[in-house]
Amino acid sequence: MRSSFLFVGYFMFLAVFGQNETSRLSDIPIYKHWQINFSEKSNQLELSRLKSQEAAPMPVMRSAKVKEFIDSQRKRTSIKNKSSYLSTPEGLMPTVNSSFNGKPIGMAGVPNDNTMAISNDGFIVSAINTTVTILNEQGERLGFKTLYGMTAGQLGLLDRYYDPKVIYDPLSDRFILVFLEGSTSSDTRIVVGFTETNDPTQTWNFYALNGRPLGGSTWSDYPIIAHNKTDLFITVNLLRDNESWQEGFVESFIWQVNKQDGYDGNEQLRQNLFSGINYNNKPVWSICPVQPGLNFDQDNMYFLSVRPDAESNDTLFLHEVNNTTISGEAQHQLRVLTTDTPYGVPPTAYQPVVGFRLQTNDTRVLSAVYHDNTIHYVQSSILTDDIRSGVYHGIISSMNGIPEVKGKIISSNKLDFAYPSIAFAGETELDNQSMLITFSHVGENDYAGTSAVYHNKIEGLESIYSNVVRIKSGDSLINTFVADTIERWGDYTDIQRKYNEPGVVWLCGSYGDSLGRNNVWISKLKVKNDLVIEDKFLVYPNPVESSVEISINFSMDDHVTIQLVNNLGSVVKEINNEPVKKGNARFLFNTEELSSGVYVLAVYDQSGQKIYSQKIIVN
Numbered sequence: 001m002r003s004s005f006l007f008v009g010y011f012m013f014l015a016v017f018g019q020n021e022t023s024r025l026s027d028i029p030i031y032k033h034w035q036i037n038f039s040e041k042s043n044q045l046e047l048s049r050l051k052s053q054e055a056a057p058m059p060v061m062r063s064a065k066v067k068e069f070i071d072s073q074r075k076r077t078s079i080k081n082k083s084s085y086l087s088t089p090e091g092l093m094p095t096v097n098s099s100f101n102g103k104p105i106g107m108a109g110v111p112n113d114n115t116m117a118i119s120n121d122g123f124i125v126s127a128i129n130t131t132v133t134i135l136n137e138q139g140e141r142l143g144f145k146t147l148y149g150m151t152a153g154q155l156g157l158l159d160r161y162y163d164p165k166v167i168y169d170p171l172s173d174r175f176i177l178v179f180l181e182g183s184t185s186s187d188t189r190i191v192v193g194f195t196e197t198n199d200p201t202q203t204w205n206f207y208a209l210n211g212r213p214l215g216g217s218t219w220s221d222y223p224i225i226a227h228n229k230t231d232l233f234i235t236v237n238l239l240r241d242n243e244s245w246q247e248g249f250v251e252s253f254i255w256q257v258n259k260q261d262g263y264d265g266n267e268q269l270r271q272n273l274f275s276g277i278n279y280n281n282k283p284v285w286s287i288c289p290v291q292p293g294l295n296f297d298q299d300n301m302y303f304l305s306v307r308p309d310a311e312s313n314d315t316l317f318l319h320e321v322n323n324t325t326i327s328g329e330a331q332h333q334l335r336v337l338t339t340d341t342p343y344g345v346p347p348t349a350y351q352p353v354v355g356f357r358l359q360t361n362d363t364r365v366l367s368a369v370y371h372d373n374t375i376h377y378v379q380s381s382i383l384t385d386d387i388r389s390g391v392y393h394g395i396i397s398s399m400n401g402i403p404e405v406k407g408k409i410i411s412s413n414k415l416d417f418a419y420p421s422i423a424f425a426g427e428t429e430l431d432n433q434s435m436l437i438t439f440s441h442v443g444e445n446d447y448a449g450t451s452a453v454y455h456n457k458i459e460g461l462e463s464i465y466s467n468v469v470r471i472k473s474g475d476s477l478i479n480t481f482v483a484d485t486i487e488r489w490g491d492y493t494d495i496q497r498k499y500n501e502p503g504v505v506w507l508c509g510s511y512g513d514s515l516g517r518n519n520v521w522i523s524k525l526k527v528k529n530d531l532v533i534e535d536k537f538l539v540y541p542n543p544v545e546s547s548v549e550i551s552i553n554f555s556m557d558d559h560v561t562i563q564l565v566n567n568l569g570s571v572v573k574e575i576n577n578e579p580v581k582k583g584n585a586r587f588l589f590n591t592e593e594l595s596s597g598v599y600v601l602a603v604y605d606q607s608g609q610k611i612y613s614q615k616i617i618v619n
Contacts, residue, residue, distance in 0.1 A: 021276050021277070021278045022274055022275070022276050022277050022278075022331075022332040022334075023274070023275050023276045024272050024273065024274055024330065024331070024332070025213065025272065025273040025275070026270075026271065026272050026273075026325075026328070027268070027270065027271065028209075028210070028213055028271060028273055029268070030207050030208065030209065030267070030268055030269060031189060031207075031208040031209060031210050032154055032155065032207070032208045033205070033206070033207050033208075033265075033267055034154050034206050035196075035203055035204065035205055035206065035265065036145070036149075036150055036193075036203070036204050036206060037202060037203050037204075038134060038143040038144075038145060038200060038201045038202060038204070039143070039201055039202055056110065056111065056113065056129050056160065056162035056163065056488075056491075057160065057162065057183045057221060058488075059221060059222045059237070059286075059361060059364075059491055060221060060222070060237055060239050060248060060249050060285075061308070061309065061361060061362045062249070062308075062309035062362075063308065063309040063345045063361075063362040063363075066309060066310070066311045066344075066345045067345050067346075067347065067348065067362075069311075070311075070345060070346075070347045070382065070387060071347050071348050073347075073387055074347045074348075074387040074388075076350060076354065076444060077444065093454070093466050093467060093469070094425075094436060094452065094454045094466060094469055094505075094525045094526065094527045095525065095526050095528075096469065096471060096523055096524070096525055097504075097524045097525065097526050098137070098138075098139075098523065098524045099471065099472060099521065099522070099523040099524070100138075100139030100521075100522055100523075101139070101519065101520060101521060101522075102114075102116075102126045102128070102133060102135070102508060102519075102520030102521065102522050103133055103135065103139065103141050103520075104126075104128055104130075104131050104133055104519075104520055110129065110480050110488050110518070111129065111488035111489060111490040111491055111510075111518060112128045112129060112490045112510045112518050112519075112520060113128060113129045113162070113163055113164065113490060113491050113492060114126075114128060114490060114492065114493050114494055114508045114509055114510055114520060115127050115128075115164055115165050115166050115492070115494040115508065116166065116494050116496070116506065116507075116508040116522060117166045117167050117168035117175060117494075117496055118137075118168060118496060118498055118506045119168050119170075119173065119175065119198060119200075120170060120173065120498075120499055120500040121173075121198060122136055122137040123135075123136070123142070123175075123198075123199070123200050123201075124136065124137065124506070124522065125166045125168075125175050125177065125200050126166075126508060126520065126522060127147075127164035127165075127166050127177065127179070128164065128520060129147075129162050129163070129164070130146060130147055130148075130161070130162075131144065131145065131146050131147065132144070132145050132146075132147065132150070132164065132166075132177065134200050134201055135522070137524070139522070142201050143200070143201040146161075147161035147162070147164065147179055147181075147191075148161050150191070150193065150204075150206065151181060151191060151206075151208075154206075154208070155181055155187075155189055155191075155208055156187070160180070160181065160182055160183045161179060161180070161181050162179065162180055162183075163179055163180045163221070163222060163223055163491070164177065164178070164179040165177070165178045165179070165223055165224065165225045165494075166178075166494075167225055167226070167227060167291075167496075168496065168499075169227060169259065170296075170499040170500075171229065171296055172259065172260075172263060173198040174194060174195045174197075174198060174259075174263050175194075175195045175200050176192070176193065176194055176195075176225070176227065176232055176259070176262070177192070177193040177204070178190065178191065178192050178193075178223050178225050178234055179191050179223075180211070180220060180221070180223060180236075181208070181211075182211065182219060183219055183221070184219055184241050184242075185212050185216065185217045185218055185219050185241050188210075188211025188212055188218075188219035188220050189208040189209065189210070189211050190208070190209040190210075190211055190220055190223065190234065190236065190255070191206060191207070191208055191209075192206070192207045192208075192209060192232070192234070192257065192262065192269075193205065193206045193207075194206075194259070194262030194263050194265075195263070196263065196265060205262055205263070205264075205265040207262065207269060209234075209255065209271075211236075212238075213253075213273055214275060216240075217240055217241040218238050218239060218240055218241070218250055219238070219239055219241065220236040220237070220238060220239075220253070221236060221237045221238075221239050222236060222237050222286065222491070223235065223236050224287075224288050224289060224366075225289065226289035226290065226291040226292075226301070227259060227291070227296070228292055228296050228298050228299070228300075228301055229296045229297050229298060229299070229324075230258060230259060230260070230299070230324045230325070230326065231256050231257060231258060231259060231301070231324055231325050232255075232256075232257045232258075232259050232262070233254060233255065233256055233257075233289045233301050233303075233321070234254075234255040234257065235252060235253065235254050235255070235286075235287040235288065235289055235303065236252065236253050236255070237249060237251075237252050237285055237286060238250040238251050238252065238253060249283070249285055250283070251275060251276065251277065251278075251283040251285070252277055252283065252284060252285045252286060252287045252305070253273060253274065253275055253277075254273070254274040254277070254287060254289075254303065254319075254321060254332065255271060255272075255273055255274075256271060256272040256273075256274070256301075256321060256325050256330060257269050257270075257271045257325065258270040258271065258324075258325045258326060270325045270326060271325060272321075272325055272330055274321065274332045277319070277332065277334065279317065279334065279336065284305050284317050284319075284334070285305065285308070286305055286306075286308050286362075286364035286365070287303045287304070287305045287317075287319060288303060288304050288305065288364070288365040288366065288367065288368055288377070289301060289302075289303050289368070290302040290303060290304060290368040290369065290370045290375055290377070291367075291368065291369055291370070292369075292370050292371070293369040293370060293371030293423070293424030293426075293497070294371055294424055294426070294429055294497070294499075295371070295429070299322075299323050299324050299327070300320055300321060300322045300323065301320070301321045302318065302319065302320055302368075302370055302375060302399075303318075303319035303320070303321070304316065304317065304318060304319070304365045304368050304375070304377050305317045305319070305364070305365060306343065306363055306364065306365055306379065307363075308345075308362040308363045308364040308379075309345065309362055309363075310343070310344060310345065310363065311344050311345060312342045312343070312344040312382075313342060313343060313344065314338045314339045314340075314341075314342045314343075315336060315337075315338065315339075316336070316337045316338065316339055316394070316396075316405055317334060317335075317336060317337075318334070318335045318336070318337055318396070318403065319332060319333065319334050320332070320333045320334075320335075321333075335403075337396070337403055337405050338405065339394060339405040339406070339407045340405065340406050340407060341384070341392075341406070341407030341408065341409065342384070343363050343379060343381040343382075343392050343407070344363065344381055344382040345362055345363055345382060346360045346363070346380045346381055346382045346388075346389035346390070346416075346418065347360065347382060347387050347388065347389055347416075348360060348486055349389055349416035349418065349442050349489070350416070350442070350443070350444050351442060351444075351447070351448065351477055351478065351487075351512075352443070352444055352445055352446065352447060352477065353477050355485050356477055356478075356479060356485050356487065357485060357486045357487070358416075358418075358442055358448060358478065358486070358487050358489040359486055359487065359488055359489050360380055360389045360416065360418040360419075360489070361380065361418070361419075361491065362380075363379050363380055363381055363392070364379060365377050365378070365379045366378060366379055366380070366419065366420060366421060366492055367420065367421035367422045367492075367495070368422065369422050369423060369424050369435065370399075371424050371426075371432055372429075372432035373397075373398065373399045373400050374395060374396065374397050374399065374432065374433070375394075375395070375396040375399060376393065376394070376395055376396075376422055376435050376455075377393075377394045377396070377422070378391055378392065378393055378394070378420035378421065378422045378437055378439075379391075379392045379394075379420070380392065380417070380418045380419065380420065381409055383409055383411050384409065386411075386413075388411065388412075388415075388416050389416040389417060389418050390409045390410055390411035390412075390416075390417050391409065391410040391411075391417045391418075391420040391437060391439050391453075392407055392408075392409050392410075393407065393408050393409075393410060393420075393422075393437060393455065394406070394407045395407075395463070408463060408465075410437070410439075410453055410465065410468075412441075412443075412468065414443050414444065414445065414446070415441045415442065415443040415446060416441070416442055416443065417439045417440070417441055417451070418439060418440050418489065419439055419440045419489070419490055419491070419492055419493050420437055420438065420439040420493070421437070421438055421439075421492065421493045421494055421495045421507070422435055422436070422437045422438075422495065423435070423436055423495040423496055423497050423505050423507075424497055425454065425497060425503065425505050425527045426502070426503070426527075427502040427503040427527070427528065428502065431456070433455065433456050433457035433463070434454075434455070434456050434527065435454070435455045435456075436452060436453075436454055436455075436495065436505045436507075436525060436527060437452060437453050437454075437455065437495075438450065438451070438452045438471070438493055438495045438507040438509055439451055439452075439453075439493065439509075440489060440490060440493060440509055440510060441468075441470075442474070442489075446473070446474065447473065447474025447475060447476055447477060447478075447511070447512045448474045448478055448489065448510070448511060448512040448518070449470065449471070449472045449473045449474040449509075449510075449511040449512070449521075450471040450472045450493070450507070450509030450510060450511060450521050450523070451468050451469060451470055451471055451509075452468070452469045452471055452507065452523075452525060453465055453466055453467075453468050453469065454466035454469075454527055462549075462551065462586065464538075464540060469525075471507070471509065471521065471523050471525075472509065472511045472521040472523070473511070474511045474512035474513075475511065475512060475513050475514045476512050476513065476514050476515075476516055477512060477516055478512040478516060478517070478518050479516040480516065480517060480518070487518075488518075489510075489518065490509075490510050490518060493507065493508065493509045493510070494507065494508050495507040495508075498524075503526055503527045503528055504524065504525070504526055504527075505524075505525050505527065506522065506523070506524050506525075507522070507523055507525065508520060508521065508522045508523075509521050509523075538550070538551045538552075539601055539614050539616055542614075542616045542617065543616070543617040543618070543619050544591050544616055544617065544618045544619065545591075545619055546590070546591060546592045547588055547589060547590050547591055547592070548588070548589050548591055548601070548616060549586060549587070549588050550562065550586065550587045550588075550589075550601065550603070551584060551585075551586050552580075552584070552585055552586075552587075552603065552612065553583065553584050554580050554581070554582055554583065554584075554585060556582050557579075557580065557581055557582055558579075558580055558605055558606055559577050559578065559579050559580070559605075559606040560575075560577075560578055560580055560603055560604060560605060560606070560611075561574065561575065561576050561577055561578070561603070561604045562574065562575040562578070562587055562589075562601070562602070562603050562604075563601075563602050563604070564589055564591075564599050564600070564601055564616075565599060565600045565601075565602060566597065566599055567597060567598055567599070572594060572599070573589050573591075573594075575587055575589075577606075591618050594618050595618070596618055596619055597617075597618060598615055598616070598617055598618075599615070599616050599617075599618060600613055600614070600615055600616075601613065601614050601615075601616055
């Protein structure tokens with residue numbers, strides 16, 4: 001019997017919280033500045049510097065005891081029936097236009113830590129835990145460097161190079177790359193590279209930020225990046241040397257860096273560092289910047305964080321840096337919100353071979369998008385009705401008023417989902433709820449691979465999700481050199497809108513290749529929202545797996561009867577004489593006990609007149 005999970009609630013605070021505790025440092029000296037050129041042939045000796053028997057440091061987590069307890073409750077089920085994917089209304093399914101291996105040279109790294117960005121001209125910069133590869137849209141390699149090769153002769157002989165993140169700036173038509181060097185206080189650096197032109201195969205301006213800017217025996221870990229009109233934002237977690245996950249975390253920083261200084265190759269970067277970010281005198285950790293989805297013309301930047309080690313929780317921290325670096329007036333503010341759907345630490349995922357599992361990490365927010373006064377964000381979470389890992393999709397509406405947070409967990413009855421990322425996918429600016437989410441999948445009968453799901457919302461109706469699209473299926477078990485049987489799966493994936501091609505989104509994920517490695521996969525998806533709901537009547541999903549929802553917009557108060565009729569004309573389900581108010585109403589039928597086949601859903605008003613009907617398929 002599975003254990004119940006504790007639900008911890010918090011009231012919503014709309015007052016600014018923590019602003020007095022947060023400190024801002026400005027104009028911190030750059031540790032070092034240099035240039036490299038991708039067109040120069042890489043020194044092949046760089047490959048010998050790849051520590052092929054060493055994994056990147058695990059992100060600091062306080063969830064080990066919670067995960068251990070959850071894992072003890074989970075058992076293999078050997079489910080072989082098809083999954084309970086969300087089904088897709090016609091016209092809402094994204095299509096895969098192209099897919100290819102990311103072509104890393106040498107070992108892919110443990111874990112992959114997949115990141116990618118694509119320019120309007122079709123240059124793709126793809127990075128993993130050890131290397132950066134530049135490709136075109138056909139998957140042809142145009143350039144290659146190891147992370148070590150980018151710092152060789154500049155920062156000394158450091159012990160690690162890991163956690164790359166890359167973004168594309170459509171305003172300046174430039175790329176920005178961030179990765180970490182060192183995992184002790186003696187050599188911790190945050191390396192930031194800016195392309196000098198729109199061609200990433202040419203010159204990059206690189207800078208090294210001090211990974212312990214406040215001194216002490218500390219180092220920076222797990223960067224997440226985003227940008228707005230003028231600034232790059234980097235968040236990191238500050239850890240103490242040689243201490244456990246229970247004690248080693250110190251605080252989370254927000255770096256704010258002027259982009260133009262980096263593009264121009266200036267010797268110094270105008271920047272702010274926000275530290276001392278606390279709530280109730282405790283540091284808030286793993287802060288995720290919220291990337292503008294389409295419009296970058298904003299001086300502020302939002303950030304999100306949760307309680308990533310919680311067995312179950314509904315707290316969401318909403319941060320804001322309210323001005324630019326060049327204004328000299330930027331301040332950090334913090335509000336505490338609550339979600340309507342709790343999240344919790346996910347269990348370790350099963351691979352098809354008994355005894356081999358994959359790490360799912362904690363529930364930190366991994367990716368977030370801001371568009372049209374709304375924030376969409378994603379994280380991993382335990383399912384509320386089963387002990388499996390799913391994708392938590394949160395939506396914060398009314399950002400210019402009183403924010404409201406609603407959550408949905410995307411799941412399957414036979415797969416674990418983890419490491420999600422999200423991008424705005426609308427064909428126009430007005431298609432404001434159009435989002436594409438990618439994530440890793442694995443199951444007892446499915447090798448690890450990459451999937452995606454599309455989200456949209458019709459005015460007056462609830463969120464609609466597409467079927468899960470299988471982007472890349474795994475070829476075999478992931479079984480690297482790690483001694484134990486819980487393999488590093490990957491600490492993140494990545495996804496980006498192609499800014500000059502409406503409805504086109506590129507993503508990168510991973511899959512278990514034929515050699516037992518976690519390899520790189522890149523895909524182009526096209527989204528076209530052709531969903532038309534006549535009279536705002538929607539039956540969803542269709543085909544049906546276990547339940548069907550009916551959303552109807554009524555023009556007046558009424559009493560309605562809803563019947564589900566089989567092919568013999570017999571009523572097998574009925575909601576009789578139900579009162580409804582003017583506006584939208586939703587109904588739910590459980591179909592688990594019904595035989596597979598075609599049924600008719602019919603809606604009658606108080607006089608017995610049929611007002612809606614639709615065929616549905618029960619699988």
